[in-house]
Amino acid sequence: MTTQIDLGAPLTADLLATAAVPVTVTAGPEVRDRVAASREFLSKALGDDRAVYGATTGFGALVGYAGRADLADQADNTLAHLGAGQGPDLPPAVARAAMLIRVWSLAQGASGVSPHVIDALIAMLGTTFAPAMPRYGSVGASGDLIPLGAAAQALRGRGHAYLNGERKPAAEALADAGLTPLPLDGRDALALVNGTSVTTAALGLALIEVRKIHHALQHLTALLTDLLGCDPQFLDARLIARYNHPGAAHVAGQMREFLRGVEPSGTRPLQEPYSIRCTPQLLGAAEDALRHIDAVVAADLGAVSDNPLFFPGDDAVLHGGNFFGQPAAFAADLLTMVIAQLGNLAERQLDLLVDPHRNTGLPPMLAAGPGRQHGLQGVQLASTALITEIRRDALPASMQSVPTNLHNQDVVPLGTQGALRALDQAGLLRLIAGSLALGLRQAVHAGARRPTAPACAALHDRLAEAIPPIDPDRPLEADVRTAAEISLRDAP
Template sequence: MSPLVLTGAGVSIEDVVAAARNACKVEVTPLVIEKLAKARKVLDEAAAGGQQIYGLNTGLGANLGTAVAGDIGAFQRQLLDGRGAAVGEALPMQTVRAVMFARIAMLSAGGSGLSPHVFTALVEALNAGVHPVMPSLGSIGAGDLVLMTAIAHTLIGEGDADYQGRRMPSAKALMMARLAPVSLAPKDGLSLINASAVSAGTGALALVDALSAMEQQQQAGALTIEALGANRTILDPRLHIARPAACQLLAAKALRELLARDQEPAPTTIQDPLSIRCMPSIHGALIQAIDHARLAVEIELNAAADNPLVLAEDALVLSTGNFHTASLALAFETLGLAIAQCAAACAARFIQLTGSSRHGLPKYLSPVGGASAGFVPLQKTVTAILGGIRQRANPVMLDFLPVSEGVEDHATQTPLAIAKCAEMITLWRRLVALELMAAAQAVDLREGLVLAPATGVIHAAVRTHVATLKEDRPLGTSANTLYAALTDGTWQA
């Protein structure tokens, strides 16, 4: 696999996934190191000239007015120890890698003043697979510094790290990886931690998962249209040109392609329930929300989000609010609502497929009838899953308190907004699996139905993992199997 080469710009969410989930190596161009060295020089000269620089020769937060005297390099160690306040379960290894890569990408943009040797040490730790043990709770979205201290502690040989499948002291992990702990110059500690790399890294992972789930949702929706003999005129591009809202033209086009065949079947209804008839509008809104969130994440990945910021070309060091991620939090709150709306329509289609015989299908999609439960017990499962999604759709970005004696009186809760969005994607994909199961069963129960080439492949993919229901059996097991395939990459449709 080719390495990821960082130039200080152009990092994508797919790059984060390559580094986090595929363990792709990271390389940095000489220009990036030159920018870091130039910014470091400007920072040192500003400090030598007597400028008050936040986190270098002053305290942090409410201690802003406290001058740091004596060994200001040692203050960086104190700064890290004093902010090692994260608690909770450790983040998964892939998430930690996403965070490390995100911080490397952001530092590559320049402006931090971080010593080049510390930056290089971070890249080497990621490439060597030395993964800090990062507790998951502590960031309120005004920078992720409380969580990020775990990375800084590992680089200086403190705290714990995971290496080659084992948890051990960071100093031992570095030694086994043939790496040495780094020494911190003034501001290096703050430069490592005062950024929203947790938010950017986890946001990138969530978005790639959302894109995958969206494609699978389109497939499930297309198979449902086939199974119910729905009126496909809803996909006519002229309808969506007439009201070109929120990517619905794009969503309709994708559904048309999945249903394309030489001869279109005649409609069996004038119009269908809204969860079917409005599928392009619902899916289009979600596509637009994903696109917006991608833009917000990729801005962070390629931005100099440090405070204070070194403007090397102007030889200035200025305080900023660039670490504050209000737009990123809002993008993921919006994405969560769009996912919830799409999931609700998916659940409604499942009820349409399994709840009655008015579409000419056997009751409960049971081929034996009588007292057979068929698919109807799964309606409770669908409702429970949708309830979990709706709960997580509630916004959190306004849930904060003033801290640090009121100096930090606003926050964004971005990590929480992204975490609950990621949980919603997981639950939504379970609903997609259930819609695929029900639609495939309905297709099997329609005698003489000929599927379009693409929907035929989708149906075959379902049957690769889940057998047709011929008599009552535990369908929860089948749903778990299909969900796993949709999630782990074995789904081929």
């Protein structure tokens, strides 16, 4: 069933992922009235010979010079010089999520765009069309100019686009999708590019994925606790209440519920390693951080990211910096920190699970016949490589400001890089979580007890039903992905 999205209602993060496939976007009378009023006000302002950035002027550092006299010609003036992006294309799902965010922002009636721009974006989102947008070129200030410029050109039938996942010339993709090239004037073109929609899309999609993995790691940690026979007192509500952090209380409560009915073996040490004992504190801190990122994404999705903005009721054209993606830049760097520490936790838990000195006497590497077989040895090596890749790339982007654009953009947030990096790293984190889940499935086959908590037993059984035991050795890359998918399936 096709997702329905109303441009008159709030845009929420969960809707971003739905835009990867065709969605039905609607604009009711109230939306259309405010878009039309904003457009009419722009015409009035231009008729009064007011200075309107991008409509009567050059762009960026060249704002002091007049733009082209013909407004239709001014669209080319806006977009041609932005055709400077490099690197691979963004994933079509990111490009389409960005266009959903862009149309929602434009539909708020503060951008002065032509109503047909809204209609064209709505029509595009109803197909599989996705503009080809270069990964490199945005500094997340004055909007994601270069990738969104490529998107605007693709909508005009220039450059390239994807249709049904196939990259082709944009004009061909438009025709095959039943769409027509989008006519733009200077204000329309600038409004399409002068926002941080790519940054917000990548950050929102990364957040959705990390939230799922964070939830899965609570369950996987509980299953590890049960399989090893650990005493779950580290989750006791009285203990956690004294820690006084809301995220820890939330996580501990979730884990206690998942471990309901667990029976400690009585053979484990009094105090478990931190990778078990401190999980409510670690995962709880991640929960608190994710709640902050939730709020940043929600604010961005409810924002009009553009310049200038038009206020017909006040007879005002206001020039400012609502395209400056600093909140998302900070949030993306924080999300990267969360990803790295979640990866550290899962990798250390896997290390504990395969170590016979710490796993209650299970065979090394959980091998069914050590030496003749090698169990999780290759998977652990790969997990080590994955976490080091995440950690190597964890330098904050938001502090890397370099002046550009003749010092017009003398400070820049670089949130685009941070958000896209977080999205990449979320994919690696998923694989580390899948590696841990595969180890937990193998542990019972290698001699661990069957889980005693019903929820833990059910999770193990889902893994065991889909993944045969590693006996004898076999390539495991597909099993890691399957284990990750099963582990994330219960995430809200």
